[in-house]
Amino acid sequence: MRVGLPRALLYFKYYPVLEQLFRSNGWEPVVSTPTNKRKLEQGLALCEDEVCLPVKVMMGHVRSLAEQDIDALFVPRVVSLERKRYFCPKFLGLPDMVRCSLGNEIPLISPTVNLSWSRLKIWQEGLKSCNCLKPWRWWLSLNSAARIHRRHLQAGEPVSPGGGKRVAVLGHCYNIYDEYVNFGLLNTLAQLGVTVLTVENFTREQIEEGARGLSKDLFWSYGRDVVGAAFYCLARGAADGVILVASFGCGPDSLIIEIIQQRFARFDIPLMCLTLDEHAADTGLVTRVEAFVDMLNWRDVC
Amino acid sequence: MAEKLYLGVDVGSVSTNLALIDAGGQLVYSSYLRTRGQPIRAIKEGLRELGRVLSPRQVIAGVGSTGSGRRLAAVLLGADVVKNEITAHAVAAGHLCPGVNTVLEIGGQDSKLIILRHGVVVDFAMNSVCAAGTGSFLDQQAARLGVPIEEFGRLALRSRNPVRIAGRCSVFAESDMIHKQQLGNSIEDIIAGLCDALVRNYLNNLAKGKDIRPPVVFQGGVAANAGIKRAFEKALGLEVTVPREHGVTGALGAALLARAAVKDRPTAFVGLAVSEMDHAGRSFYCTDCANNCEIVEVTCDNAVVARWGDRCGKWSAAAEAGAG
Numbered sequence: 001m002r003v004g005l006p007r008a009l010l011y012f013k014y015y016p017v018l019e020q021l022f023r024s025n026g027w028e029p030v031v032s033t034p035t036n037k038r039k040l041e042q043g044l045a046l047c048e049d050e051v052c053l054p055v056k057v058m059m060g061h062v063r064s065l066a067e068q069d070i071d072a073l074f075v076p077r078v079v080s081l082e083r084k085r086y087f088c089p090k091f092l093g094l095p096d097m098v099r100c101s102l103g104n105e106i107p108l109i110s111p112t113v114n115l116s117w118s119r120l121k122i123w124q125e126g127l128k129s130c131n132c133l134k135p136w137r138w139w140l141s142l143n144s145a146a147r148i149h150r151r152h153l154q155a156g157e158p159v160s161p162g163g164g165k166r167v168a169v170l171g172h173c174y175n176i177y178d179e180y181v182n183f184g185l186l187n188t189l190a191q192l193g194v195t196v197l198t199v200e201n202f203t204r205e206q207i208e209e210g211a212r213g214l215s216k217d218l219f220w221s222y223g224r225d226v227v228g229a230a231f232y233c234l235a236r237g238a239a240d241g242v243i244l245v246a247s248f249g250c251g252p253d254s255l256i257i258e259i260i261q262q263r264f265a266r267f268d269i270p271l272m273c274l275t276l277d278e279h280a281a282d283t284g285l286v287t288r289v290e291a292f293v294d295m296l297n298w299r300d301v302c
Numbered sequence: 303m304a305e306k307l308y309l310g311v312d313v314g315s316v317s318t319n320l321a322l323i324d325a326g327g328q329l330v331y332s333s334y335l336r337t338r339g340q341p342i343r344a345i346k347e348g349l350r351e352l353g354r355v356l357s358p359r360q361v362i363a364g365v366g367s368t369g370s371g372r373r374l375a376a377v378l379l380g381a382d383v384v385k386n387e388i389t390a391h392a393v394a395a396g397h398l399c400p401g402v403n404t405v406l407e408i409g410g411q412d413s414k415l416i417i418l419r420h421g422v423v424v425d426f427a428m429n430s431v432c433a434a435g436t437g438s439f440l441d442q443q444a445a446r447l448g449v450p451i452e453e454f455g456r457l458a459l460r461s462r463n464p465v466r467i468a469g470r471c472s473v474f475a476e477s478d479m480i481h482k483q484q485l486g487n488s489i490e491d492i493i494a495g496l497c498d499a500l501v502r503n504y505l506n507n508l509a510k511g512k513d514i515r516p517p518v519v520f521q522g523g524v525a526a527n528a529g530i531k532r533a534f535e536k537a538l539g540l541e542v543t544v545p546r547e548h549g550v551t552g553a554l555g556a557a558l559l560a561r562a563a564v565k566d567r568p569t570a571f572v573g574l575a576v577s578e579m580d581h582a583g584r585s586f587y588c589t590d591c592a593n594n595c596e597i598v599e600v601t602c603d604n605a606v607v608a609r610w611g612d613r614c615g616k617w618s619a620a621a622e623a624g625a626g
Contacts, residue, residue, distance in 0.1 A: 180593075
């Protein structure tokens with residue numbers, strides 16, 4: 001069975017687990033090609049105005065997969081991947097939004113994903129939402145996926161030695177790793193000679209240490225990772241500068257940015273916030289990034 | 303021996319500015335031209351004017367470009383340094399007013415706040431997508447009120463009782479202004495109110511959490527407006543200095559950077575004759591993939607000298623190979 005897997009949203013962080021789960025259950029993953037203008041435009045046309053940019057991009061991927069030769073489309077309803085922490089309502093309503101715009105063109109596989117459930121309940125949910133899973137095989141693949149996932153969470157990837165200033169580029173994985181949406185931000189920074197750190201370069205312990213600096217725990221998983229990494233950079237001087245990447249129309253981001261900005265205002269590590277939108281020109285973004293790196297390099301002079 | 307001069311070109315959304323400095327960093331010539339949507343023409347016009355005032359023993363030993371059209375200018379002129387406008391403005395402010403701690407800059411389409419300590423940029427902010435409260439908005443409102451933009455500041459200073467106008471969004475500001483004008487408020491009070499609103503908007507957007515310390519320098523095209531300067535002084539409770547060169551600070555910064563860049567290498571400057579060459583820009587959509595990138599192509603005497611806008615880089619690489 002060929003199952004469409006949109007290269008958008010959580011794909012950027014969970015693709016190893018997802019692809020492994022697909023294959024071990026006999027599905028062939030059909031991953032959409034990277035975001036391009038056509039996908040963005042289709043996404044804009046399919047979504048209502050109010051949703052955030054990443055969801056619009058997701059819709060574009062869904063549309064492009066629907067035009068391919070696939071038997072089903074994988075759009076999970078992601079509720080929670082950690083205990084007592086959740087994803088924003090747009091993740092919860094994603095399968096409904098997709099169904100609304102695609103109609104019944106292609107069967108959707110949209111299990112509810114809530115990792116605070118017991119393994120048994122997750123297994124049952126899988127069987128319920130997809131009748132083509134073989135119970136025993138599904139149970140085994142779920143167990144090995146859980147192992148991969150745990151290992152994935154623990155390791156912070158080491159930083160490639162690059163010399164230059166260390167700039168932490170923090171934001172949701174789908175903004176950081178989608179080169180079309182962020183105009184090749186990581187590449188631009190690398191060309192300017194800085195060492196880039198992303199949320200994935202911090203270990204779980206480091207993020208937890210940073211997040212302890214919050215006066216009240218955040219219940220959004222992703223936002224909490226970003227705040228944790230940013231606060232860790234402050235506390236330990238782990239970066240020379242921090243760039244926050246947010247997407248236009250993201251509710252949780254608007255709050256998280258404020259929390260981080262207020263904290264950074266009291267310290268000496270420069271912080272810059274970039275908001276990604278549907279702008280077609282990269283000039284504004286490049287100007288800001290260049291100026292930010294100039295600033296970091298000059299600070300040494302005095 | 304020929305006198306060495308350094309040229310800075312700032313190609314902005316509204317104006318294209320040239321600044322020429324001598325080896326000591328003194329501004330010897332400057333010009334301020336309206337870009338009018340045609341940067342290539344504006345740059346050439348500026349160079350032609352410059353050519354007229356340059357004496358035969360003066361040579362241009364270095365060129366720097368900045369502003370949103372800096373790439374285009376760099377290709378046209380053969381610039382030695384291409385810098386973003388934030389850095390250029392900071393360099394110029396530090397040069398004009400040593401020891402400056404805060405730079406307020408309002409241009410045609412963007413506004414910036416730069417915080418310096420000991421001559422080094424330590425923090426900055428730039429307005430996001432919205433251009434409310436920048437020069438082009440003032441231009442537009444001046445035209446609507448039938449007041450020449452040069453008169454704007456003088457009128458604002460005459461106001462006794464500035465009206466309160468919502469400055470968050472230029473659409474709201476405009477309807478607010480029309481409302482006040484229909485109520486019978488004087489034009490001076492409305493203009494002064496607009497200045498206050500613009501400054502309030504600037505400070506709310508850019509200065510949040512920033513440590514604004516004196517000396518404060520105000521530059522950019524809008525700094526010519528005495529009404530805005532006074533509104534800043536009122537809001538900050540600090541004295542605000544507007545340098546004489548406020549309109550060309552970006553270009554001045556680029557010139558200073560060019561002077562530094564050519565210290566140990568010869569200039570790449572094409573020469574003033576560039577204004578007589580036949581440059582043209584055109585754009586087309588590449589249809590090789592679903593990105594449909596809009597490629598900009600600059601030609602000089604019918605030969606392609608540069609291309610950009612392609613995400614994959616094949617068009618720009620081909621142009622570079624051809625030029626090299």
